[in-house]
Amino acid sequence: MGILLFGVAKDIIGVALLEKPAQVRDVASLKAWLYEAYPGLRQLKSMMIAVNRTYAADSQVINEQDEVAVIPPVSGG
Amino acid sequence: MGILLFGVAKDIIGVALLEKPAQVRDVASLKAWLYEAYPGLRQLKSMMIAVNRTYAADSQVINEQDEVAVIPPVSGG
Amino acid sequence: MDRYDRQTRLEGFGPQKQALLQQAKVLVIGAGGLGVPVLQYLTAMGIGRIGIVEHDTVSVTNLQRQVLYHTADQGQPKVTLAAKRLQALNPEVTHVVHDTWLTTENALELFAAYDVIVDCSDNFGTRYLVNDACVITGKPLVYGAIYKYEGQVSVFNYQEGATYRCLFPEPPESGEMLNCSDIGVLGVLPGIIGCYQANETVKVITGIGTPLRNQLMTIDTLHNNHLVFNISPVAANRQITALQANYEQTVCEVAGVQSLSVDELAQWQENNTHFTLLDVREIDEWEICHISPSLHIPMGEVMQRMAALPADMPIAVLCHHGMRSRAVAQRLVAAGFKRIYNVEGGIHAWACAIDDQMQTY
Amino acid sequence: MDRYDRQTRLEGFGPQKQALLQQAKVLVIGAGGLGVPVLQYLTAMGIGRIGIVEHDTVSVTNLQRQVLYHTADQGQPKVTLAAKRLQALNPEVTHVVHDTWLTTENALELFAAYDVIVDCSDNFGTRYLVNDACVITGKPLVYGAIYKYEGQVSVFNYQEGATYRCLFPEPPESGEMLNCSDIGVLGVLPGIIGCYQANETVKVITGIGTPLRNQLMTIDTLHNNHLVFNISPVAANRQITALQANYEQTVCEVAGVQSLSVDELAQWQENNTHFTLLDVREIDEWEICHISPSLHIPMGEVMQRMAALPADMPIAVLCHHGMRSRAVAQRLVAAGFKRIYNVEGGIHAWACAIDDQMQTY
Structure with a gap:
């Protein structure tokens, strides 16, 4: 299903939808990969990862058919 | 998946979700059944039926796993 | 110091959009x-x-959702108030006041002078008239409608896309429960739907994003369910070449007789509120005392002389103690008059509370 | 004639709600x-x-989205204007003006006096302060935030539900690109998100429908994508017992030096706009002529004497022809000052266009 990007994550990465690399098997490895591939994301410190529309902790396994979303914090008002 | 009801259809029928009777096999038979079971719907004259989030003509077949929606016109402003 | 700085610096918008x-x-x-x-x-x-x-004109029952108007605006025409307030917000915009209902006589000429039509009407007659006039004049139509806690948004007749009649070929039977929202509405719902309409209008004008062409979005604000349905254009619905003779447009107002205290009546007079005071007492009572200005039609003659009553402003009905006037008010509502008020306590209450020079009887 | 008629007749709402x-x-x-x-x-x-x-205070760049304010309001405090306009809409509501930023000193006492807190702030510092103060005082928090064409809405800390820190445990690094929306925003987006916040507030107060408790709704207005994500409360985030010493709240404004003509400067004076006129010419120039009132700090001393400059109102910087003042204005912006204006043409333009009694040199 790929990785949906929101807010500034979409801007930093430059696309709205990313394909999941094979080595990403859980949320922790997803974050590690994102921070390495897109160092601009590091300044966010907190970044919510959702798997199948549910907040996912670092230990959550990601399967091929899962919908993953990367939701950074947003401050505008 | 059942039949989602919107607007005044929900009020006339009294629930937000209906189970599809076995004899309903296409949009025409759905409408016929609805008008008979809930005569109050007849005053609507036009009523949009969607199957799997797409407008469905009378001839459209409805399968058990389809999501059906009944969307009446709404005039409020 | 640019007013639109936040939009001109916005990626994907900029000075071009x-x-x-x-x-x-x-x-x-x-x-x-x-x-x-x-x-x-x-x-x-x-x-x-x-x-x-x-x-x-502005009615107090509008104010739970029509946030541009003030309590003191009651009885004043909405369109001039709106233009005045909007000018204060942004004088760079030209606001053109069309102080009229949309009719089969004026629709085509009006639409021809604009690029996009936004349907914010409240009755089926006007909605079908708007659709047909958009098809005839070739204008995109940004549609929004509300019911209780639900709303619908779409963009019709845009780039050969579906029209309102592709969803709902014919209007419901006239006079039935769906027309006008006597059933009520939560004040913020039109805020949500209207903002979406403004957003779709910007998309149609600037080409950003994906407008709801060939799509109907339904919004359930109680449970935050948003569904987008795909619609197919029906070619026949784009072949309209003339308006119908009659769309049975209705003027929607709160149904039923509303109560007006003599204090409120005095306030209306003071504020120059647009309304008619209808005194339904007999001629000998009228000669003892009356409030100026008022229209005097004895109770027994009101229904025969209905044509003399204004249809486009509130009518406050007055008698001696408020009983006869209530009966007349109810008959007027039943006859289709909107915004009918009964002056509670009648002219006797007025003499006691407002005008102590007035003779009582 | 009931103002809330459309809500009291609404099924599921009624006089009770x-x-x-x-x-x-x-x-x-x-x-x-x-x-x-x-x-x-x-x-x-x-x-x-x-x-x-x-x-x-109101800035012209606010007006593409903050529809309550008028062009003539520039420089006036938003909170008093808002209360005045809202009173005109509905005088039955009591509006309490808190003309202050939210701080660690005032947050807990303020929150204690209310039932529901609605976060409409624009910077991370304030958002985390609001969250923590809601947890400490036990108040539900109706959250909304926007970025470009996207928004987020949620209801935090409601009935033992998730808090803001359950989504985002720590704020982003201070001073980075996310804070304040220098990137711009389409004017109608906060309209959509704010209306949803008002709707969720009504749900929390009345119990109707399903508030976004333990849920985050994201809205993409370009493509009308609405997603609802489930969140789990993290118990530790509800154990906060004291505010942090510092949340690094920021005052968000448009970045960069803005231009001010001498006509606009005269207008500001006439309107009693809250601002400071900073004259950066040398002392001998000042003695030839100056505008009253103004604060005189020669160019070379401005950066050392920054503490003398007000942080909470616009500063208009003035010199002889507008060149030195522009350089100073840019340094002030770089130093973190917001709403810095350069008076174009300087005091010479003022003497020519506004005050023909003034001595030129």
């Missing part, structure tokens, strides 16, 4: 629940010319 | 892009008491 807004001419049908947020945000964002079609 | 609105006390943090629609619709619907926390 801002210029398109400034060149655009948008006609908004209705300055009520939906029309108010549409007008506020289109004005703020800097549309070049905004026409407003509205013939209603 | 209306009474709950009238008894409720809601505190709105910020009267900007999000705060304006929240305030307008909560006022219209009849909340009993609405507190407004805001210390900013």
